[in-house]
Amino acid sequence: MHIVVCIKQVPDSAQIRVHPVTNTIMRQGVPTIINPYDLFALEEALRLRGAHGGEVTVLTMGPPMAEDALRKALTYGADRAVLLTDRCFAGSDTLATSFALSRAIVRIGETFGAPDIVFAGKQTIDGDTAQVGPGIAKRLGLLQFTYVAKIASIDLDAREITVKRRSEGGMQMLKSRLPCLITMLEGTNEIRRGSLDDALRAARSQIVKWSAAEAGIEDLTKCGLRGSPTVVKRVFAPTTRAEKATQIDMTDKTQHGVADELIAAIFTRQPALEHELAFDGGQ
Amino acid sequence: MLKAKREAPPSAGRGGIKKELPEHFKDYRHVWVFIELERGEVHPVSFELLGEGRKLADKLGIQLAGIVLGPPGDATQHAVAEAFAYGADLVYLVEAPLLADYRNEPFTKAMTDLVNAHKPEILLLGATTLGRDLAGSVATTLLTGLTADCTELDVDVDGSLAATRPTFGGSLLCTIYTLNYRPQMATVRPRVMAMPPRTDKPVGHVIRHKLSMTEEEIITKVLxxxxxRQSAKANLAYADIVVAGGLGLGSAENLQLVTNLARAIGAEYGCSRPLVQKGWMPADRQIGQTGKTIRPKLYIAAGISGAIQHRVGVEGADLIVAINTDPNAPIFDFAHLGIVTDAIRFLPALTEAFTRRLSPHSHDKLAS
Amino acid sequence: MIEEEFDAIVVGAGMSGNAAAYTMARQGLTVLQLERGEYPGSKNVQGAIMYADMLEQIIPDFRNDAPLERHLVEQRFWLMDDTSHTGMQYRSDDFNEAKPNRYTIIRAQFDKWFSRKVREAGATVLCETTVTDLVRNAKGKVIGVRTDRAGGPIYADVVVLAEGVNGLLGTRAGLRKMLKPQSVALAVKEMHFLPDEVIEQRFGLQGDEGCVIEAAGTISRSMAGLAFLYTNKESISLGIGCLVSDFAKTMESPYVLLDAFKNHPSIRPLIAGSEVKEYSAHLIPEGGYKAIPQLFGDGWVAVGDAAQLNNAIHREGSNLAMTSGRIAGEAIIEIKGRNQPMIRRNLALYKTMLDKSFVVKDLRKYKDMPALIHTNSRNFFMTYPQLMSQAAQNFMRVDGTPKIEKEKATTAAFIKARSRWGLISDVVRLALAWR
Structure with a gap:
């Protein structure tokens, strides 16, 4: 089977800094990583390849430096990497991104064989929208399963798939058909460590690089800023509240004394809480 | 008057894109809120959104509609009634057996057909697993803009929806517009908006719509x-009292101090992001931009420094108490009560003091 | 099973490893470089200052695209006591030249760039791959390595050990001894982020100009140590290092020292309002010439910190690392060109070439310095800084005391603290060691 995994290179959000004056992102020295949620999708794809044979192609859209993320994906064991990179993609929102990626997946299908499953992470850590996966599915007319916790079974001959999907308050068991798009839930597996062969192959692989034209995208009005219905009007830092926390002084007091003082302060500010606590709270 | 405002000179966006709403979008009107009904229950985020939708509709001088998609039966009728009780002016209802369980195909079909037939200006959904699954499909089918996980919704002077959401992992906020497409779609996570008051109102105008789809056309089947068993997710987001621990607790073992206090006062417990990354607590206990948003009456943060990404998840709390050794920790910028001390030593004292205060005996004394 | 055999395997992707891999790959050798970090530079910790001359000898046009932070126009040496510093400062517009001599760099970024150059030169670079063992043939010649990844071993004619100061590979293989605590320093470092205009304003810099402060004194609590502060574009690197043996003896914690340095009244205003994003610790070989271990053997050579090549007196390490890596590469190319085997006798060429370079010459010049500084650390790092500070303050403060008395008091204080003989001997020994 042929599996396409969509990944994204993201800045490690723990290390992002904001310029205190201009409120712009200071990118200097911020390392980039594969969006952590995408690794669950990649590992699931590699497991399916192990069970059913076939190939795993990783795809990303981004600047030329996104090649690092793809190479890393190859180190984990993916067979092929495609980088969709073109200045015309700059400023894409979720709709424009899903358009470009879906075109690239069509081209991947034409070039390397039609995919049976397209995987994506459940969301990215920089955008957090969780909308590109569903967007790709709709564009390609694929059946869509988001927040999948487990792929219970795949029958390649009958083209059938059964998945366990997280929903509010429970797990749905769904039976459907291939081809489909799956976004994997976090914590469902653990990314493998590629072998020395994988690492050597990854270091030497040619990454397939496609411009918009090479990916078969002719209608540039659907790409980048022009193809994005949403427009970012303003970026700003959250306003700070005028007053800071009222500090309960610790000097010359025991921890127990301060605890009593704090409880008194809580009940002064939220009188209703005391009754609720007395009746509902405790053991 | 309002119309005149909308024809005000277009403002250039960051990308230099001019506002120029195409003719065929100009009759899109009204604010819609998707009433998320799953397994007989309406997700409370739907009511929170009705509260926000009401404000938007009032500012624009238009109507607020609830969208109910569900199987024939009491639960669906109850959802319709609740939509009115939480402020909807009218309800669009698609009642069909195919909508008994959530599946992307019939729900996307029902929603897009409704939009194409009745043309809303704004469409709001909860950013739940269901809402996010549906919103992406609907927006892509309609080829319109979608702003996910908003923390604030407002109407601009020209009548556009100004949707504000955190960006770059919550370090900054950005305001996003969908200028030339309709409807303007946005999702909001549970608990980000306040729950509006419920009023007993009679069921009003219900516009029914048929689902033009048969079970045979739906490939996906629910098995x-x-x-x-116990949904920590729901409990944490909707708990009245929450106690959470951060890196300041020093070790996974010390999280016991948090759970002990939570048990003593009947609270839910959670943690900040680094603890989940360290594997000290499961992801569904994480509080913050990438975890749960909470709105309790009382929030006690122990050993949490208060990075912005945590802050946006707890700001809705009525009373925030912060315990941290660092007097300059950002958490003291948005907490109401602060104590500069080591949470590891203070939490047991606080647990004991609460237990003493809340014991039946002391309660009798207070009552008398 | 990896069938392929390489001309050379380089273990480590720091300055020395990159220099060696680049030099060899450029000349058409098949090179495999193995790095344990997530990416080249991710595990590398250094101030950091980069010396242009040594890099120019490897990549002449590096200024075109290397990620350089600021070129240095000013250097300050501070002798600190708890509340003051006595300083020497040199600043020159001559350093604003077309090809500046010294730059501050951020290693994570610089090493990534260097590694890209290595790959472009034709080497195969694998990250997140730790070499666990050296493979030897029946005669004991190193013929390859085993890694922590499934598969292998991989074979090569020669293995270049560029695994850094605490690389266990060479030690475990018995190629060199464990480091002695008295010949290695532990340095801790923080990155403080500030907008570039704030840095430029605080240090009186323009554009890409940079400034360095190096400080010694009571800050190291009488241990042999040095604190530093380097200006990058949008950040300040600052840190402090002391000998591991001293830390063990005094039970001091490097964190506490760094904290004290940051809160010193001379430093605090320079970093006020900054955001700390990175904390890192690193071992620095300080033993000098006398601690240089065996540098070559049958099928292997050691370069950079792995060979303890570090000039503690001038606080130069990366240039020695780069140069030793380059020379090792050149020696291997030379031997290969002669179609000779990579055995001990032939690889001695590396040592011969290194001996002729500034690397060993500099280290030999200061061969007695480490021992002197370390055995007298209390005088050099506690007594003298305090005396200097008292003397300077005595000199500055106008309080009606006759100047002649002030001078007498200063002299008396020096003699009292160190005795006339002690003073003279310190000066003589310092001069001898420097010579």
Whole structure:
């Protein structure tokens, strides 16, 4: 089977800094990583390849430096990497991104064989929208399963798939058909460590690089800023509240004394809480 | 008057894109809120959104509609009634057996057909697993803009929806517009908006719509549903009192101090992001931009520094108490009560003091 | 099973490893470089200052695209006591030249760039791959390595050990001894982020100009140590290092020292309002010439910190690392060109070439310095800084005391603290060691 995994290179959000004056992102020295949620999708794809044979192609859209993320994906064991990179993609929102990626997946299908499953992470850590996966599915007319916790079974001959999907308050068991798009839930597996062969192959692989034209995208009005219905009007830092926390002084007091003082302060500010606590709270 | 405002000179966006709403979008009107009905229950985020939708509709001088998609039966009728009780002016209802369980195909079909037939200006959904699954499909089918996980919704002077959401992992906020497309779609996570008051109102105008789809056309079948035994997710987001621990607790073992206090006062417990990354607590206990948003009456943060990404998840709390050794920790910028001390030593004292205060004996004394 | 055999395997992707891999790959050798970090530079910790001359000898046009932070126009040496510093400062517009001599760099970024150059030169670079063992043939010649990844071993004619100061590979293989605590320093470092205009304003810099402060004194609590502060574009690197043996003896914690340095009244205003994003610790070989271990053997050579090549007196390490890596590469190319085997006798060429370079010459010049500084650390790092500070303050403060008395008091204080003989001997020994 042929599996396409969509990944994204993201800045490690723990290390992002904001310029205190201009409120712009200071990118200097911020390392980039594969969006952590995408690794669950990649590992699931590699497991399916192990069970059913076939190939795993990783795809990303981004600047030329996104090649690092793809190479890393190859180190984990993916067979092929495609980088969709073109200045015309700059400023894409979720709709424009899903358009470009879906075109690239069509081209991947034409070039390397039609995919049976397209995987994506459940969301990215920089955008957090969780909308590109569903967007790709709709564009390609694929059946869509988001927040999948487990792929219970795949029958390649009958083209059938059964998945366990997280929903509010429970797990749905769904039976459907291939081809489909799956976004994997976090914590469902653990990314493998590629072998020395994988690492050597990854270091030497040619990454397939496609411009918009090479990916078969002719209608540039659907790409980048022009193809994005949403427009970012303003970026700003959250306003700070005028007053800071009222500090309960610790000097010359025991921890127990301060605890009593704090409880008194809580009940002064939220009188209703005391009754609720007395009746509902405790053991 | 309002119309005149909308024809005000277009403002250039960051990308230099001019506002120029195409003719065929100009009759899109009204604010819609998707009433999320799953397994007989309406997700509370739907009511929170009705509260926000009401404000937007009032500012624009238009109507607020609830969208109910569900199987024929009492639960669906109850959802319709609740939509009115939480402020809807009218309800669009698609009642069909195919909508008994959530599946992307019939729900996307029902929603897009409704939009194409009745043309809303704004469409709001909860950013739940269901809402996010549906919103992406609907927006892509309609080829319109979608702003996910908003923390604030407002109407601009020209009548556009100004949707504000955190960006770059919550370090900054950005305001996003969908200028030339309709409807303007946005999702909001549970608990980000306040729950509006419920008023007993009679069921008003209900516009029914048929689902033009048969079971044969739907490829995906539901085999079953396993209810979560105890949903920490729901409990944490909707708890009245929450106690959470951060890196300041020093070790996974010390999280006991948090759970002990939580048990003593009947609270839910959670943690900040680094603890989940360290594997000290499961992801569904994480509080913050990438975890749960909470709105309790009382929030006690122990050993949490208060990075912005945590802050946006707890700001809705009525009373925030912060315990941290660092007097300059950002958490003291948005907490109401602060104590500069080591949480590891203070939490046991606080647990004991609460227990003493809340014991039946002391309660009798207070009552007398 | 990896069938392929390489001309050379380089273990480590720091300055020395990159220099060696680049030099060899450029000349058409098949090179495999193995790095344990997530990416080249991710595990590398250094101030950091980069010396242009040594890099120019490897990549002449590096200024075109290397990620350089600021070129240095000013250097300050501070002798600190708890509340003051006595300083020497040199600043020159001559350093604003077309090809500046010294730059501050951020290693994570610089090493990534260097590694890209290595790959472009034709080497195969694998990250997140730790070499666990050296493979030897029946005669004991190193013929390859085993890694922590499944598969292997991989074979090569020669293995270049560029695994850094605490690389266990060479030690475990018995190629060199464990480091002695008295010949290695532990340095801790923080990155403080500030907008570039704030840095430029605080240090009186323009554009890409940079400034360095190096400080010694009571800050190291009488241990042999040095604190530093380097200006990058949008950040300040600052840190402090002391000998591991001293830390063990005094039970001091490097964190506490760094904290004290940051809160010193001379430093605090320079970093006020900054955001700390990175904390890192690193071992620095300080033993000098006398601690240089065996540098070559049958099928292997050691370069950079792995060979303890570090000039503690001038606080130069990366240039020695780069140069030793380059020379090792050149020696291997030379031997290969002669179609000779990579055995001990032939690889001695590396040592011969290194001996002729500034690397060993500099280290030999200061061969007695480490021992002197370390055995007298209390005088050099506690007594003298305090005396200097008292003397300077005595000199500055106008309080009606006759100047002649002030001078007498200063002299008396020096003699009292160190005795006339002690003073003279310190000066003589310092001069001898420097010579």
């Amino acid at each position: 079953g549903f396993n209810l979560d």
